[in-house]
Amino acid sequence: MSKTASNTPLPGFQYSRHQFEELVDLALGHAKSLGAADAAAEVSEGAGLSVSVRKGELENVERNRDKSLGVTVYLGRRRGNASTSDFSAAAVRQTVQAAYDIARFTAEDPVAGLPDAQDVASQADRARDLDLFHPWAITSEQAAELALACEAAAFATSKKITNSEGASVSAQQSHFFGAHLRGGERGGDGTFSGGYASSRHSLSVAPIAGKGAQMQRDYWYSSMRAPQDLATPEAVGRYAAERALSRLRARKIATTECPVLFESPLAAGLLGAYVQATSGGALYRKTSFLADSLGKPAMAAHLDIDEDPFVRGGKGSSPFDDEGVRTAPRRVVEGGVVQGYFLSTYSARKLGMRTTGNAGGSHNLTLTSRRTKAGDDLDAMLRKLGRGLFVTELMGQGVNPVTGDYSRGAAGYWVEDGVIAYPVQEITIAGNLKDMLMGVEAVGADAYNYGAKTVGSVLVNRMKVAGS
Template structure:
């Protein structure tokens, strides 16, 4: 079974890689509003907050636009164009906070929105940790990370690509008899946000900034077999630049191969065995670690990794690095949702927790300093000091030896308070390091504490799933409930 698409040909681009408007008054490609217009709207909102008596406030204005086209069995199923805009205002009256938003950019609507935020702040309870980020944490300047690659694709071109993707799946084998469809999506957005501190703006330690970004995708979900032996699988390609998307033929073919490989699945007896998570699923385990070490869960004490800073919680050969400034990265951001600067850091070293994922608010609740993670993590990579360049999927199956190779998970059975983990699963039974047959209708269970410490190997078959990159992951033992 193939692990990943091997440097597939890209989708032909129909637009330049990027677009800029140097004067700040000309909208970027695909948008109705320019950066300068956004700045004017923020000025209006913050100015009105000052008139009402607020000395600290924040305002953000954003716009998004996109096209989504879906097909099924060679026929157009849906064409959807989306365009949305929003302006949000947060007003601080001492340690009281109020927030309101609107999609109406008229001056009267913006003033009414600011008034609503002000009134909410007046009547809300005081929160001793509420407030703007500390001046020393604010991003006074920030790099251009090349995140905006507009795709000026029309519905006819998107339809052609989606049909080609699904057709490639059907052409792979006569056993591909049905499909849940294929889709193409081209999305882009931009925003500008600014703070007012002490009634002032535009000074060091008082944040203002924004940027444009894009995200495009191509996906298909073919169905193989017939009757009780039908099996589905899917594959996709998602990139900021359309030029970097995998070709529709490669995506369709690989999705079909995955569906075909699942035919004639069996049930297995309940057992305990090693479990190998395919790399896209391994990203979910990395996500579980982030969830368990995030500020909200920590200050509420609703995590099994409470008070874990400096402690070893993963196997000692493992490291996790966060790099927010990767150019064109899916999880890149020059600053977080609060305007706090982001920095590259090692959040886990030799299995020991080096840092949490904190916003300004959660950091203050914990008596700590923000890590620039308001809004989430940025480009996390999990690596093992034991991984060799040749540790591809086949090598990882050899390390598994006899056990379960999981390629799909179902359900949300993760308890972050206790760490208990139980998910429906399907995949392949492995004997002597080789796939023996597909399996389905099973449940895998364990506890994340034990799973993290029992993580024996990470493959060199690194896969990027949004803001997380990790290879296949081998857990030394889990419970597998079958027939």
């Protein structure tokens, strides 16, 4: 147990780091007493406030508080896992016993086990401060005021904003502590012990423009680790309203084949599809259209993807992954060629490879093009599109991860001579992700951060567009 662990809970939490360490010590100590040489335990707590309003009236106030302790016990190559939300000593022991019993009666798995000692984050790794925790001491009344101001700004933008699906404010924070028991010992080299606190706050609104059959809805939001970094309610509301207004008088278009420009928030979804296709679980199960792609081209030759888990305040930042494995900056794709997968310890062993520190997901990915110039804003990207479809909304989940076939409902704008001509709706765009990734012609300088992914607007050379 760390001698420097605080006995005082951080703001907004009921449990201190010291209490968490005691719970983990109890769990791992009991696992050892049952005869387990290797085990892992993690305890966490989350707390938050969510407030929503609609048409100038308070609609919902929700406070959430949850806690959990999870234990994994290894008996040779047999693994058992159990969890509880009861932090009493008796409940913790019962949970460890349950995990132990599951391990006793489960089948052996030759790749089950703790991460290899050389991959576990060191004490210096675990101590890295990435500026992830910014608690927001906001009351429900203050949150409602912000949400109301956001919605009011949307209504004030134009008399054509006739309705609203509401505005909301969310303030969320969590912390955790986890540790390993390796060879019956704690605290030695290659034995993990660590945790940290983090926060995530947001503000959003969804205004409706027009009336009757001509109504159009859009939304916008701001999400940050620190509340002071959020966009103002007025800016979010006004921009959401402008987006909704720009969709009025939308029409269908005839079925065609044309270039498609994905707005930057949607382009992050293309990057997400790539991550899913090169993640360990999909790869070892052979359920990926990019199986066996390491060292091979998977994207256009001018594209690079970088991963940096050490961005201060980044939404995907972490000094170690969910297993306690150290993270590190790396280039995932270089010149369109796959340089690395996204692997946990288990999936890496299944593939005969080494973990990449991605148990739990990717860390701050950035997709860039070597063709991008500083002035390649959205207007410049529309000029590059020339004549085609600019997509700002996607619907449905029409992506086949095995074949890469892609088909989504869409809405956006038809572009002629590099300028938006009119809004379009009730269309479907279709292609194959292999072709789409290889067919990326340009990436805009209008970079947008969506969760743990940052990318500008993306121009794909050709897709099928099904209309009327």
